[in-house]
Amino acid sequence: MKIKSGFVLRVVGGENVVVPVGEMSKTFHGMINLNETGAFLWRFFSEEHTVEEAIDALCSEYEADREQVEADVNRFVDVLTRNGFCE
Amino acid sequence: MxxxxxxxxxxxxxxxxxxxxxxxxxxxxxxxxxxxxxxxxxxxxxxxxxxxxxxxxxxxxxxxxxxxxxxxxMPAFGRMLVHCSVLEYDGNAYAFLGRSGTGKSTHTKLWLKYLSPTRVINGDKPILEYKDGGFIAYGTPWMGKERWGTRAQAPLKGLCFLEQAKVNSIRKLSIAEASTRLFTQILIPSEEKNAIATLELTDKIVTQVPAYLLQCDISEEAAKKSFEAMTGFNFDEKKNITN
Structure with missing residues (x-):
């Protein structure tokens, strides 16, 4: 699981903002706003990782309930996939 | 050339x-x-x-x-286009922003009418430069349909987003609110270096320039609200002093 190249993530006005660049900007128009968890996962999946690794990483980062984290990560990955952001 | x-x-x-x-x-x-x-x-x-x-x-x-x-x-040089009307009053620049048709031109006319000497630096497409911890607004040849503007520059002291309303009111926007609104008035280049620079400049604008939301009609009171909030001056004292 890896997010396609061609996006940049920056914090603007305290909010996590993703915009497409280069070739990606021709096919994807617009901007993505992410919460803290979303930004964490976006950065994590900018490198190749499994969903399981993301769940482990998020659990150790936030000391959250594993079942809840699994649901969150699966939902995030589903949104990424449906929007064609994954390689 | x-x-x-x-x-x-x-x-x-x-x-x-x-x-x-x-x-x-x-x-x-x-x-x-x-x-x-x-x-x-x-x-x-x-x-x-x-x-x-x-x-x-x-x-x-x-x-x-x-x-x-x-x-x-421009962003690679610390500058970016912001779609707005920028006026100069008392050596400082103030920007009015909003979707087309929300009354940027009308509000600009109110300042020109009541608050002399106000001049328009650029009525539509100024360039803002980040410099020494603040922003400078520049006039450019591109000034929108009305062609209001001049070859001038001034330090930017306030952003004022406009919305039409029956009752005039103004409030300061949070950084997050200002950021969401500002994104609708800028262009993000597709080239990576300039895209990143645009996001960084946008962050600096909303964290360093106070932003307001003015809900207004087209009356003198609307100009009073934006003028007093952004300049700190008393409108009635400053109104038409040279007229």
Whole structure:
């Protein structure tokens, strides 16, 4: 699981903002706003990782309930996939 | 020809005479030294712009493409286009922003009417530069349909987003609110370096320039609200002092 190249993530006005660049900007128009968890996962999946690794990483980062984290990560990955952001 | 726009040396490579005349006040005395930006309108960009409109001349269409080319290169130099009307009062610049039709021109006219000497730096497409912890607003040859503006610059002291309402009120926006609204009034270049620079500049604008939301009609009271919030002056004391 890896997010396609061609996006940049920056914090603007305290909010996590993703915009497409280069070739990606021709096919994807617009901007993505992410919460803290979303930004964490976006950065994590900018490198190749499994969903399981993301769940482990998020659990150790936030000391959250594993079942809840699994649901969150699966939902995030589903949104990424449906929007064609994954390689 | 080489022009001086927003403090940069810009060579504009136009085919049609329209832009030469359009930019003449910004022509550089020094045509020889190296330039910062080279502005071109590719055939592809020209065709895309032409497809949006049949009614304009080739020179006008090229002119739109050339400004886009300039603005897409500005962020790497710490500058960016923000779609707004920028006025100068007492040596400082104040920007009015909002979707087309929300009353930027009308509100600009109110300041010109009641608050002299106010002048328009750029009524539609100024360039803002981040410098020494603040922003400078620059006039450019591109000033929107009304062609309000002048070759001037001033430190930007406030952003005021406009919304039409029956009752006049103004409030300070949070940084997050200002950021969401500002994103609707900027262009993000597709080239990575300039895209990143645009996001970083946008962050600096909303964290360093106070932003307000003015819900207003077209009366004198609307100008009073924006003037007092952004300048800290008393409107009734300053109103028409030279008239």
């Amino acid at each position: 080489v022009y001086e726009i927003a403090g940069l040396r810009v060579r504009i490579e136009n085919k049609y005479g329209f832009t030469t005349k359009f930019c003449r006040e910004y022509l550089s005395d020094d045509q020889e030294s190296p330039v910062d930006i080279i502005a071109t309108a590719s055939e592809e960009e020209f065709a895309a712009e032409r497809s949006l409109s049949d009614e304009f001349s080739d020179g006008y269409i090229e002119n739109i493409c050339l400004y886009r080319s300039i603005c897409m290169q």
